[in-house]
Amino acid sequence: MPFPTDERDARLLFNSHEPLGPVRFSLLMERFGSAVEALQAPVKEWECLEGFLGKSTEFRRALEKSVPWVAEEKKRADNQKIRILCSLDSEYPDGFRPLRDAPPVVYVSGALSPVDSLGVAVVGTRRPTPYGVSVAERLSREFTKAGVTVVSGLARGVDGVAHNAVLVAGGRTVAILGSGLSRLYPPEHRTLAEKISAKGAVISEFPLTAGPDASHFPRRNRLIAALSVGVVVVEAEEQSGALITARLAAEQGRDVFAVPGSIFSPMSRGPHLLIKQGVKAVDCAADVLDDIGVFQDLLRSGLSRSKVRGQKKELNPLLSPDARKVLDALSLDPTGLNDLARRSGLSVAQTSAGLLSLELCDWARALPGQRFVRSESSLER
Numbered sequence: 001m002p003f004p005t006d007e008r009d010a011r012l013l014f015n016s017h018e019p020l021g022p023v024r025f026s027l028l029m030e031r032f033g034s035a036v037e038a039l040q041a042p043v044k045e046w047e048c049l050e051g052f053l054g055k056s057t058e059f060r061r062a063l064e065k066s067v068p069w070v071a072e073e074k075k076r077a078d079n080q081k082i083r084i085l086c087s088l089d090s091e092y093p094d095g096f097r098p099l100r101d102a103p104p105v106v107y108v109s110g111a112l113s114p115v116d117s118l119g120v121a122v123v124g125t126r127r128p129t130p131y132g133v134s135v136a137e138r139l140s141r142e143f144t145k146a147g148v149t150v151v152s153g154l155a156r157g158v159d160g161v162a163h164n165a166v167l168v169a170g171g172r173t174v175a176i177l178g179s180g181l182s183r184l185y186p187p188e189h190r191t192l193a194e195k196i197s198a199k200g201a202v203i204s205e206f207p208l209t210a211g212p213d214a215s216h217f218p219r220r221n222r223l224i225a226a227l228s229v230g231v232v233v234v235e236a237e238e239q240s241g242a243l244i245t246a247r248l249a250a251e252q253g254r255d256v257f258a259v260p261g262s263i264f265s266p267m268s269r270g271p272h273l274l275i276k277q278g279v280k281a282v283d284c285a286a287d288v289l290d291d292i293g294v295f296q297d298l299l300r301s302g303l304s305r306s307k308v309r310g311q312k313k314e315l316n317p318l319l320s321p322d323a324r325k326v327l328d329a330l331s332l333d334p335t336g337l338n339d340l341a342r343r344s345g346l347s348v349a350q351t352s353a354g355l356l357s358l359e360l361c362d363w364a365r366a367l368p369g370q371r372f373v374r375s376e377s378s379l380e381r
Contacts (some may be wrong), residue, residue: 093202109203128158180211255280255292
C-alpha cells in the first residue's frame, strides 16, 4: 500500500511508530520540508541524518506496515469525538511549535483556546500531604479567579486536585496525558477527564490506544511546560516528575516557582531544593501573576516566545556549591546527565538540581537526548 499523499495523514503515520520519535521526525521535516516528501525520499537519504544510521530501513518497513492504521485511527478518533491536530492547524498549541521535539500530531478531547498558551502549570507529587492538597486547591482557585488557565498532568495527587479545584471554581483547565486518550491513566480519573473536556481540553501526543509507559511521562512533562507561561511546584520529592517539569520549563524559558513547606516533610524537599537553586518561593497566585504579568503582556502584544525569553534572562552569580560543581563539569561538548554526575561527584538528583539552577540563569543549555552544554553566557564570566 502506498504512503499517504495528504500531509496530515503522513504526520499521523509518523506518529504511529514510537521508536522513530518526535526528534527524528523534526530532523526529517528540516531536511525534506514535509512529511509527504520525507516518505517519498529514498532510504539512503534518511541514513545521513542523526539517529537514522542503520535504522532507516527498519523505520520505513514499520511505517509501510502502519499505512492501514492511519484510516483506522482516524475512524476511532471520529467515533470518540477526538480531534487530531498538527502544526498546520491553527488550534495546535503555539507553545509546542518551537520545540525541537514537537509532536507530529496531538489528540484533543474538548477545545483549546488561545488563552491556554498564557496559562500556569500546577504540578506536584502523587502523594500530597493535607497541606499540599490545600495549597493546590487554593492556588488553582486563585488562578481561576484571575482568568488564568491551569495546566497539569491529570496524575493522582496534586495534578488531580488542581484540575478539580478549577472545575469547581468554574474555570478553564487543560490536562496533558502520558497515555493515549482511549487508555486514560489513571483510570479512576476518567470522570474527571470528561469534566475537563467539557470545560477545557485533554491532550495526548500518543496514539489512542497507547498505554501509560514509564517513558511517556517525562515526554508528557515537556508539553506541560510548553503550554504554560510558568510552572508552580507545590510538593515533590527530590527525584520526581514535578522537578523534571521544572527543569524542562527552565530550558524552554518559562518561569519556575516553588511553594515552601515544612522542613520535616519529605514532600517539601523538592520545592526547597528549587528555592535553594534560585527559584522564587510563592504562597499565593498573586506572587506568580505579578512575576509573569509582563511576560503575558509581551506575548499578547505579538512578540514570539524566543524574543520574550531573551528579554527576561537575568544572570545570577550566586550559585550554590553543587551548581558550581556542575558548571565546572560542563563543557562545550554535549554531556549526558549520568556523566555529569560522575564528573561533579554529585548524585543524579543533585546534578539535575544544579542544572536547573544553571539553566535558569542561562549558564547551561539542554540539547536533545538529555545532553547538556555550557552556554556562551557562562564563558563570559
